[in-house]
Amino acid sequence: MKQAIQERFLISPFLVFFVIHATQVGVGALNFQRPLMKEAGQDAWMAVLMAGLAAHVLIWLMYRLLSHLPSGGDLVSLHEQYFGRWIGGVLSLGLLFYYALAAFMVLQSYIEIIKVWVFPLMGAWQFSLMFLLLTYYAVSGGFRVVVGLCVWGVVTPLLTIFPMVFFPLEYAQYRNLLPVFDHSFGQLAKASKEMVLQYLGFEMLLMYYPFLKQAPSSQKWAHAANAFTMFIYFVLILISIVFYNKEQIQHITWPTLTLAKIPEVPFIERMEYIVISIYVLVVFPIIAVSIWAATRVIKQLFAVQQRRSLPVLLACLFVGTLFFQEKTDIEQLTEWTAKAGFYLVAVYVPLLYVYVWTAEKVKKTLQQKP
Template identity: 45%
Template sequence: MKTSIQERYLVSPFFVFFLVHANMVGIGILGYQRKLIQSAGYDAWISVIITGISTHLLMWMMYAMLKTGASDIIELHIRCFGRWLGKLLSLLVLVYVLVAAFIIFRSYVEIVKIIIFPLMQTWSMSILMLLLLYYVVSGGFRTVTGICLVGVTLPLLLMVPLFVFPFEYVHPNNLLPVFSHTVHELFLSAKEVIFNFAGFELLFFYYPFIKNPQQSQKWAHAALLFTTVLYLALTMITFMFFTEGELEKIIWPTLTMIKIIEIPIIQRIEFIIVSLWLFVVLPNLCLNVWAITRGMKQMFQMNQRRTLLAILLVLMLTSLGMESRADLMMLSNMFGTAAMYFLYGYIPFLFLVYHLWGKRRGSNALLSSNHEINEA
């Protein structure tokens, strides 16, 4: 099942920076600080650095596998585990991606309901987002890449006031004493932030759509570094702005800091920020949903548009069936655990199996009926 993508569907290696970063920064950045401090207190900024460094090792493993033959995770699975077990494992990965898409989708709807439209019905906002999602994903991978570009550049403009205005009220002494927690507590805190760093693993799906993909590795690592610096800067500003007791009670610390920004004729700046944050959430959704449609086409030759409609229907029905915020939080916690095992357990395991076994098997382990896929 060696794939060959027409050049008109490919993107330049430079765009990997936007694809990786856009899928790592989303709805979680609005409130991750509260969970981050539960184990390591205000030493948790060290945990952000630890997590950021570890992502570079995982990215190196991914490129080490993808550059040596297999073009995506589906072919990796077939090389390592054979046709049937490989497809089963790939299907489980697609379920993992679908759950991630649902959590992002439902969390943004929840924030809009609470902050802007408390009386709004879930289905009305869901339909609007799903229509936009269909429009982007049905345009193909290059369209998804374009929305990722927008989803990176626009938030940077929104982040400028967030990093500037709070400085008048920060208290650097909040960070002292440094290194007052054990290494074990730091790693427990790092575990809590993994959910926010997840997303770069979708490189397993769009790697074949990159021109000269080997040249994109430096951009992927640059995106990881940039994301780590962004999370670290926001973490330290939040820690210096709030006391630890305050931060334990605030649901969305980032949004709370935004409220101090005062602009003439605008009284509720958070309304504008939450509205514009759709352009941050949309790349996450589009890339995850596109990856599922791509995976289903690879494994079962399913039409991507029909698969897209089925996924949107699943998101809609599941969203209507989960009205409780407690259920959403429980699902997010479960996914955070799953993301930790996938990133730090399964990717190293796959790396080991591939280099011990799958790499030597080569194309003999691929599907017997080879074909070219000429559509994005």
Template identity: 40%
Template structure:
């Protein structure tokens, strides 16, 4: 174990780096997850027809946080673990970095368990949790074991293979009612703030940048593409929110766990009757890239902090990723897990990253 390894910026061979434009797919791939199937219901609980306003505000705030992250990383170089060492010293940086490693892994657990619940509710009610968990973790282990370039390639193919699903919102918008979006600005500031905190869970994913930043071929040029990726995510969430609000009344929406899956029920194609089954199946690709990025970043953290080879670190982390979902057996427990990560992610994005940004302004940059 070598706790001093995180003191110096990581060296990444040029053959292991990715083109700066590919950060677009990493941002979109890490932000769009299984939560897109039901997030509108949780926002609408507080602000109903004004939920689309929260999506816009959330998207704009993410651009500000992303700008702060690039400012920190461009100035000080390396990754989050190196920055922690620069800002807080050897001993304080250790628990902070370890907390991030834990967080990266738990985000993967949340995504996996939530998707398994969707599959159990809509397709295979009797399927054991461990079977789906094993299937996804085995694939994730294989992908991550091949290196970060393969993870990025999967993110690219995930985007190409699933972006067409956004066009399915045509059907609920076509049969929806614009009047459902009125009146505008009909709630108090407290309600908007509560909805904003809930929305943050769906925007989580940009914080992975702290781990893979050294793998970008030209980090400064990558910033533009990262912002374009965040804008794409906001656009997808906006389209999902509008279609859901227009198709369902507020009372109907609160009675649904997976509004997007309910919308897919009305998708009619000449050769397909139950489109929601196709949608859930294709979402497995989305879940896979989420898990791959989460496992890669957490194993990368162990490599940086404890000087354990990443290929070795993947093994115990994969076991945890496989075994943990089994303990969350009810809808209540899954919701609680999502709430905990949502709260942690809120303070991470809107408190901890601004704190790092302020510290960065006060410190001199270091050459990498």
């Protein structure tokens, strides 16, 4: 049985709101509109809501799953408890690779944006080295430091970047929203699946759950965070629908970033530079939480301190940067991450919950027999 975590390392339940929202809204918020509108057109806003409601169900399922563990337990503990050391270890290794993949995908996607918009002549490895050094500094400070990053990663963009997306409403064509309910349920379901990547981030809960004070009481904050994420994406997709038409948006790589170019300030020529610079506060918490979760899995599996595994993991990501520099490579990486995340939260977690629930029922039945 895992030892309970000391109280000085725990965080208050309400901070789950910031951690989940910060890990959900990332680079994908800049370009999620294209695949959605390709599948569902002007009804894409329905796919945003459908995917968000599905995320609520999965969050509820995760809390139910983790409630079967004693204090100090996480998904690695659950794997070991119900599958044994070896099979459970293999399953936990898959979790480790997923967290590392998620961090790498976000890092590479943001570096691509910087190279295209701001510094086209600089190499990807230079940005990668800078970000990974900052990640080492943050993650080595512990989970509470990472949570502090998440708080800033929610508050600062909300007060600076989010108001900018409302300026294009001056040129809105509200007729673009019509006709409503013009697409079949199958088309909306396919669009909702495309939206899965944008809601991913709450699966980190599987590892930091034991770091929550009165963990079950944090569930309402987790749902509040997901609801707020739904609101952000809902606003962005509505503004995109009324500002762009279905054909036009397919030729714009980062629609949200283009929306942020609309505001005009006398002393700033390129407003998107400001947005991209501030956006580091959106991206950095996702990388930090993902890396922290990956090193936590390593600690639970191999009894290696996180400060020792951290530089090794970051070095692996840096080497990976040298091989994923083309746009097509990054798109492929994003597709891999989306598929892995979908199968983790929408397939594996529900199946694992059914297995654990069945195992507990069988165990109680056997205990009641004379």
